[in-house]
Amino acid sequence: MVYLIVVYGINVNRIDAVRKFLKTYLTWIQNSVFEGEVSESQFAEIKTTVKDLIDEKQDSVIFYKLKSRKLVDKETIGTSKGEVMNII
Amino acid sequence: MVYLIVVYGINVNRIDAVRKFLKTYLTWIQNSVFEGEVSESQFAEIKTTVKDLIDEKQDSVIFYKLKSRKLVDKETIGTSKGEVMNII
Numbered sequence: 001m002v003y004l005i006v007v008y009g010i011n012v013n014r015i016d017a018v019r020k021f022l023k024t025y026l027t028w029i030q031n032s033v034f035e036g037e038v039s040e041s042q043f044a045e046i047k048t049t050v051k052d053l054i055d056e057k058q059d060s061v062i063f064y065k066l067k068s069r070k071l072v073d074k075e076t077i078g079t080s081k082g083e084v085m086n087i088i
Numbered sequence: 089m090v091y092l093i094v095v096y097g098i099n100v101n102r103i104d105a106v107r108k109f110l111k112t113y114l115t116w117i118q119n120s121v122f123e124g125e126v127s128e129s130q131f132a133e134i135k136t137t138v139k140d141l142i143d144e145k146q147d148s149v150i151f152y153k154l155k156s157r158k159l160v161d162k163e164t165i166g167t168s169k170g171e172v173m174n175i176i
Contacts, residue, residue, distance in 0.1 A: 005152060007095050009119035030148050031097035032120050047165065056166040060118050064093060064152070065161040071154060077139055078148040 002043060003072070005064040006034040010054055018053050018061075022046070037069065090131060091160075093152040094122040098142055106141050106149075110134070125157065 006026060010018055019028065025046055026036035038046065043065065050061050066072055094114060098106055107116065113134055114124035126134065131153065138149050154160055 005093070007118065007121050030095065030150060033095050033150065047163070051165055054166055058167065060164065060166040062118060062121065063163045063165075065163070066154075066159060071159045073153040075135070075151045075153070076148065077135065077151075078142055078144040079146065 001037050001039055003037050003066040003069040004035065004043065004046075005066075005072075006046075006061065007064070008032050008059070008061040010059040010061070014054055014059065018050060021049055021053060089125050089127055091125050091154040091157040092123065092131065092134075093154075093160075094134075094149065095152070096120050096142075096147070096149040098147040098149070102142055102147060106138060109137055109141060 004026065006022060008015075008018065009032065022028070022034045025038055025042060026034035029035050043063075047063065054061060092114065094110060096103075096106065097120065110116070110122045113126055113130060114122040117123050131151075135151065142149060
């Protein structure tokens with residue numbers, strides 16, 4: 001298993017589909033962040049499906065992969081809700 | 089030194105100030121992500137200043153802190169430019 005932090009910048013036309021898919025594997029942490037533990041084969045599947053769902057010329061998804069959740073300390077300032085938007 | 093990944097969801101009224109500040113310590117990776125190596129005292133300063141710049145009731149900033157950049161594998165799908173917006 002690996003620990004994933006997924007951060008994305010995706011056009012509003014495609015974002016709902018990407019979020020709906022990522023929710024099947026990961027936890028929605030903040031507006032543009034998902035986290036969770038997955039197997040290497042699930043990680044491969046996530047990348048393949050995300051590639052299909054986004055427009056690679058316009059959108060961007062970063063996968064940070066850690067061997068364990070314990071390797072990262074996390075601190076949050078402000079609201080912990082995922083509803084904040086960078087652009088209004 | 090520690091390696092920081094900073095992800096934020098910040099109202100458009102305050103985002104320029106936060107980005108301008110973070111750029112003095114870190115590298116802008118994507119619309120809502122900064123990364124970089126800083127000392128523990130710089131990390132403390134970053135948190136204090138970010139707290140001053142944001143509205144903690146509306147905005148959210150997550151700091152992922154790693155002992156080393158080497159502990160995380162990073163893969164990017166799509167554009168590497170930081171100009172993509174989640175909301176249009």
